[in-house]
Amino acid sequence: MNFLYQPKNELEKGGRSVIPAQEDASEPEMTCPNCRKSVPLSRLWANQNTCSCGYHFRMGARQRLGSLVDRGTFREMFYDVCGRDPLQFPGYPEKLDVTRLNSKEDEAVVCGTAEIEGHRCCLFIMEPYFMMGSMGEAVGERITRLFEYALENRLPVVGYTVSGGARMQEGLFSLMQMAKTSGAVKRHSDAGLFYLTILTDPTTGGVTASFAMEGDIILAEPGATLGFAGARVIEQTIRRPLPKGFQTAESMLEHGFVDAIVPRRAQKRVIARLLKMHSKAVDHE
């Protein structure tokens, strides 16, 4: 008697109605700030967080990793390098705790080695969901170690930046990371090795003024906010509204500070092509 049969769980026949069909229609959606259409999260995820109109939503480091590197080739490094609270800054340890719980990351950058269409490289991806990618000691140290590792193993570095700048709560110790990372980039560069940066929304402050702008080739995502000073600070300084399109990837391209704007879906291909063209490293002693 069929009507007496009750599936015990969703694995049994007929047991797939755990999520009733009508709930499919209520899948969470995001409204695109550009075209105002609602996009279901699953579709957004499948399209690397881009809307069909071309708008690029923010993207977490691990999700980027998934769509960028060849499957199974990523080896994470320096994940045990964590910062301290060098200034005993009020409220900072608590803020770190909450951020770690929410982001499931220990710090604002993920580093490692990977292959991109078969080209081996060192890779760092900054995490927007960790204090907006701000750079403290741990971020500076992880990136410095990555460049030192890349130098030792003669590997190119591919880096995705997203950052509000230096991490205020670590004071001068965070400011010094700008010099430290720049030194590591310089040594890598002087050895004739290739460094490619991809600037994503937003890349500002101390990260712009250090390793973000130090790439041999600098790419940017469409529509990304890129700059040094914050827009509000500039407005307060000059006391008039900022022009439309100011501090965007497009205006940076126009003013000659990025090499090209590459949409997310094309990035893997472009990165692979550039890695291939730089695979014969020049020996500079």
Place this chain on the structure above:
Amino acid sequence: MSKSAYDRVRAARDSKRPTGLDYIRGIFTDFFELHGDRRFSDDAAIVGGVAELEDTPVTVIAIEKGHSTRERMARSFGAPNPEGYRKALRLMKQAEKFHRPVICFVDTSGAYCGIGAEERGQGQAIAENLMEMMTLKTPIISLLVGEGGSGGALALSVADRVWMMENAIYSVISPEGCASILWKDSARAAEAAESLKLTAEDALRGGIVERILPESDMGKASFFEMIRTGLKKELAALGALSTEELLEQRYMRFRRIGDCSAQAEETGGQQ
């Protein structure tokens, strides 16, 4: 009587304080100013040129705030534009070519915030200085003489030795900016100044600077004489190093800051 952090901030910003040009005139002889970045223009917020430290030719670069309101406006209050940093780099490269040491005097609330500054690549200009200074093949000494405002100050402070005046400050953000981010209230700057640990003593304790120069209890002549003597002694010590040693030590000077493994050893593994 000890001064609060915010007392230091006020002292560092005092318009009666010696400015970059005062230091140049007080310490060196035969200063000849060199203008322009050879790319866009000449930034009045940064002064640079060649001078003699007793008998040694040196390249000097100073952020100049000016004293009077008129001077200060002409120098955009010591907030350099990208062309200022590019001029500084040009003079440093010139110093490298002629084996002259570089002496920088840093006094800025920060790099200039403006539309033109952004469009001409303020971030790129600072980044390039950080990179190039790290491997400049000649000794660099930077003196923070007033405000050491964030990346705009660091862009002239990737040096072999960094010294601070007793009342100078060095910070990743202004106390006002910090207070307005943290508490949405820039009036709580004094509190933020304490938290940011921006005084010369804090910077010395943190291993960010090598030396604090006293400012009080001496006349102008002996103040500049003290700096002149200090610079000569330090340049002699740096001059004794090979280029490789010099650059390795400069790299390590910054490399060890926030080297988490070294900290773990120092604190007995407590993280």
